[in-house]
C-alpha cells in the first residue's frame with residue numbers, strides 16, 4: 144500500500160544538490176520514487192549526487208548552474224519542465240554563509256549571500272509557480288535556519304536572508320492559499336557540512352558571542368533534516384501551509 148510520502152511519478156527540482164543537505168534530500172526524494180533535477184554551481188559535486196539518484200533507479204537531470212544569475216534560476220525551471228514535462232516540487236536548499244564584522248563586511252559578500260539565499264528561492268519559485276498552477280498541484284520547500292529566529296553575531300547578512308526567507312515562505316503561502324500550491328520551510332540547526340565550516344573564522348572575532356551557536360544537543364543528523372524536506376515536498380504534508388519546521392537538536396530553546 145503506498146504511503147502518503149510516496150512520490151512515485153513526481154518530479155522534484157533540488158538546488159544545492161551537490162552539498163550536504165541538498166544531496167541528502169535529492170537522494171531521499173529519489174528513494175521515495177521521485178525523478179530529480181539536481182542543481183548546483185559545482186558540476187563535480189552534482190555528478191556524485193546524480194549517480195546516487197540513478198542508483199535508486201530514478202531519472203536525473205544535472206543542472207550545473209549559478210543561482211546568483213536570475214536568468215539561470217528561470218532556466219533551471221524551464222529545463223526541468225522541458226526534460227521531465229513538469230515540476231511537482233521545488234526544494235530551495237542552496238545556501239552560502241559569510242561572516243565578518245558589519246562595519247567592514249565586503250559588499251561582494253553581501254551581494255552573494257543575498258542572491259543565493261534569498262533572491263534565488265524567489266526567482267526559482269516565480270518561474271515554477273505558473274507550471275504548478277497549470278498542473279493544479281505543487282509544493283515548494285525553502286531551507287531556512289535557526290538564524291531565521293535567533294540573532295547570530297557576525298552573521299548579519301546570513302541571518303537577514305534566512306529571516307527574510309522564512310517570511311517569504313509565509314507570505315507566498317498566503318498568496319497561494321486558494322490554490323493547491325503549498326509552500327513550507329525547514330529551519331535546521333547546525334549540520335556538519337562545508338557551509339558550517341565557513342563559520343570558523345568568526346570565533347576569532349569573539350568566541351563568546353559565536354559560542355552561543357552551539358548547544359549540548361549536538362549537531363543535527365543531515366539525513367533527518369533531509370527527511371523533513373522530503374516530507375514537506377510530499378503529499379504527506381497536505382495539511383501544512385506557511386509552516387517553518389525547526390529541526391535543530393534544541394538550539395533555539397537552549
Ligand SMILES: NC(=O)c1ccc[n+]([C@@H]2O[C@H](COP(=O)([O-])OP(=O)(O)OC[C@H]3O[C@@H](n4cnc5c(N)ncnc54)[C@H](O)[C@@H]3O)[C@@H](O)[C@H]2O)c1
Pocket residue numbers: 158159160161162163164165182183184185188208209210211236237238239259286287288289330331332333334335336337338339
Ligand atoms: N550546515 C549548517 O549548519 C546549516 C544550518 C542551518 C541551515 N543550513 C542551510 O542548509 C542549506 C544547505 O546547506 P549545507 O549545510 O548543505 O551546505 P553545503 O555547503 O554542503 O551545500 C550548499 C550547496 O549550495 C551550492 N551553492 C552555493 N552557491 C551556489 C550558487 N550560486 N548556485 C548554485 N549552487 C550554489 C554549493 O555549491 C553547495 O553544494 C543552506 O541553505 C544553509 O543555509 C545549513
